[in-house]
Amino acid sequence: MTKTDIPTFDALMNPVIEALKELGGSGTIEEINTKTTEIAGLSDEQLEVLHDPDKGGQTEVEYRLAWTRTYLKKYGVLENSTRGVWALTPKGRQLDRVNPKTVRRFVQQQNKKARAVVSDKGDLVEVDVETSWRDEVLDILLEMDPSAFERLVQRLLRESGFTQVEVTGRTGDGGIDGRGIMRLGGLLSFQVIFQCKRYKGSVTVSQVRDFRGAMVGRADKGLLVTTGNFTKDAVREATRDGAPAIDLIDGDQLIDKLKELDLGVKTKIIEVEQITPDRDWFSSI
Numbered sequence: 001m002t003k004t005d006i007p008t009f010d011a012l013m014n015p016v017i018e019a020l021k022e023l024g025g026s027g028t029i030e031e032i033n034t035k036t037t038e039i040a041g042l043s044d045e046q047l048e049v050l051h052d053p054d055k056g057g058q059t060e061v062e063y064r065l066a067w068t069r070t071y072l073k074k075y076g077v078l079e080n081s082t083r084g085v086w087a088l089t090p091k092g093r094q095l096d097r098v099n100p101k102t103v104r105r106f107v108q109q110q111n112k113k114a115r116a117v118v119s120d121k122g123d124l125v126e127v128d129v130e131t132s133w134r135d136e137v138l139d140i141l142l143e144m145d146p147s148a149f150e151r152l153v154q155r156l157l158r159e160s161g162f163t164q165v166e167v168t169g170r171t172g173d174g175g176i177d178g179r180g181i182m183r184l185g186g187l188l189s190f191q192v193i194f195q196c197k198r199y200k201g202s203v204t205v206s207q208v209r210d211f212r213g214a215m216v217g218r219a220d221k222g223l224l225v226t227t228g229n230f231t232k233d234a235v236r237e238a239t240r241d242g243a244p245a246i247d248l249i250d251g252d253q254l255i256d257k258l259k260e261l262d263l264g265v266k267t268k269i270i271e272v273e274q275i276t277p278d279r280d281w282f283s284s285i
Helices: 010-022 029-040 060-074 090-094 100-110 129-143 146-159 205-215 232-238 251-260 279-283
Strands: 026-028 078-080 085-088 162-167 178-184 188-197 221-226 246-249
Touching: 010 026, 010 029, 010 060, 010 085, 010 100, 026 029, 029 060, 060 078, 060 100, 129 251, 146 162, 146 178, 146 188, 146 251, 188 205, 205 221, 205 232, 205 246, 221 251, 232 246, 246 251
Parallel strands: 188 221, 221 246
Antiparallel strands: 026 085, 078 085, 162 178, 178 188
16 A cells, blocks of 8 residues: 555545535544545545555544645635644534535645645645644654653653543563543542553554553553554554443654643744735825
C-alpha cells in the first residue's frame, strides 16, 4: 500500500462535511477522522500508511484530513475552537456538498503567498508552519531518553488532574511504566496504570492485549501513550466489550496536549499588518 492509493485531501472534503453532519454538526478531530474514514470506505491498510515512515507518528490519512479541514475552514464551511473541537459554520450547515476544485481555487486566490503549494493532481508538496512545529516536537520526543519521556508523561498527567502519579518502569513489570489516581469532581477516583511507547510506527493489537494482561487486577483503567499511532484493530481491542477499558493517546493527541498545557511548546500570537487599497477613496478625489 502506497500514498498514491489514498484519496487526496480535496477528495476528502465532502466526506468530512458528511461526517460532521452525522456527528450533529461538531466533533473532535478523532471523532471526525473516524467517521470520515468510515464514510470514505478506507481500508485498514490505507489507514496505517505513515506520512513519514522515518519519523512515524501521523498517518498519511490524518495528514491529508488536516489539510482538508484547513481548506474548508478558509472557505468558510468549518470553524474550530481552542479546545480542538471543529464544527460546521452556518454556511456549512446549509451545504450538502462542495466542489473541491472551487474550494481549492478560492483558498489559493485568497492567499497567494500561502506556504502550502498544491499540484494539479491535488498532492501537497510543501509543509506549512503548523506541520513544521508538530514535526519538530515529534523529533524532540523521539530523541528523548526513555526515562525522560516517562517523566514527561508523568508531568502531563499531573497537569491534567492526576494525583499520586509515580513512574515505576521496573524490569519484569509487564510493560507498566507508572500509575496514578484520576479524581472526578472531587467525588470519584480511579486507579490508572499507564504505559509509554516512543514509537515511530503503529502500536499493534497484540501490544494492547499484553498491556491489558499486565493491568488486570491492578487498576480500574489503563492508559497507553505513544508518539506513534494505533492500528485499527488495536483501537477496537482497547474498547472491546467485557474487557477492562484502555484509553489511547497517539502522537498527534500527545502533541496537542503538550501545546494545550504549555509543556515545552510555547504559543505566541503575532499581529500581521493587512493593507487594503480603498478604490472608493481614490475615485472620490
